[in-house]
Amino acid sequence: MARMDGLRDTLRRTGGIHAVSDRLAQPFPEIARIADAALPLIASALHSAVRRFGVGEIGCRHMIEQLQRLGGGEMAVAVMSPGDAYARPGEALLDLILPQPGARKAVVNAVARKSGTAVWLASAALPVLAMLVGGYVSARALEKPEACRFDELLAQGDDSDLAVVLADAGVTT
Numbered sequence: 001m002a003r004m005d006g007l008r009d010t011l012r013r014t015g016g017i018h019a020v021s022d023r024l025a026q027p028f029p030e031i032a033r034i035a036d037a038a039l040p041l042i043a044s045a046l047h048s049a050v051r052r053f054g055v056g057e058i059g060c061r062h063m064i065e066q067l068q069r070l071g072g073g074e075m076a077v078a079v080m081s082p083g084d085a086y087a088r089p090g091e092a093l094l095d096l097i098l099p100q101p102g103a104r105k106a107v108v109n110a111v112a113r114k115s116g117t118a119v120w121l122a123s124a125a126l127p128v129l130a131m132l133v134g135g136y137v138s139a140r141a142l143e144k145p146e147a148c149r150f151d152e153l154l155a156q157g158d159d160s161d162l163a164v165v166l167a168d169a170g171v172t173t
Contacts, residue, residue, distance in 0.1 A: 007133070008039050016132045019080045024124055033115035034125045041107050042126075042133050044162035045097035048173075060141075066096055067138035076135025079128055090127030093134045106169030107162075 011017055012032075021031040046063070053062035070089045071078070078089070098104045104126070112122035166173055 007043065007136075008036065011035070011039075011132060011136065014080075016076065016080060016136070020125060020128050020132065023079060023128055024121070026121060026125075030115070030117050030121065031125060034111055034117055034122055035129060037111040037114035038107070038122070038126055038129050039133065041111065041162050041165065042097070042130055045094075045103075045107075046133070046137065048162065049097040064138065064141050067093075067134050067141075070096075070134065071131075072142070073135050073139030075131040076139065079132045079135070087127040087131065089134070090129070090131035093130045094127055097130075100166065100171050100173060102169060102171045103166055106165050106171050109169070110165040 017032055017035050018028060020035065021028040024031065050059040050063045053059040053066075067075075070092055075089050075093075078086075094104055098107060108119060108123045108126055111117075111126065112119040115122065163173070
């Protein structure tokens, strides 16, 4: 889980989690708890999607193409920048990485439960956090296009938390 800690620390250090708090006009401690609960699930869902898209390099390249289609690194910039931003790219990213009926609702409920926050707030924060992660991953992946590795950016291969959340909610994968 060290890599997940690295992503979380990077997003905190660069002001990403504060930007989500500002964007939603909600207290930072609540958004930080939501981020702590949501980031591993978002990372697991990204990994699962990469595997669904294809083995190895093929799946990775396809995911990068999809992230670029949604805005690439600009997704994170939109979250971090002052002014109005919309979460449509984050909504589309969640649809892409959590395609099973009921999957997003299961993740939102799990995040709210684990973070001790309201379901509505977890639901509002999830697409914004997805934009932040998707933008960060996209920008980093393009720094080294010859080494298409989500494993370097996200928790490697441990989808057990996501699998448990989905199974507990009766979502088939």
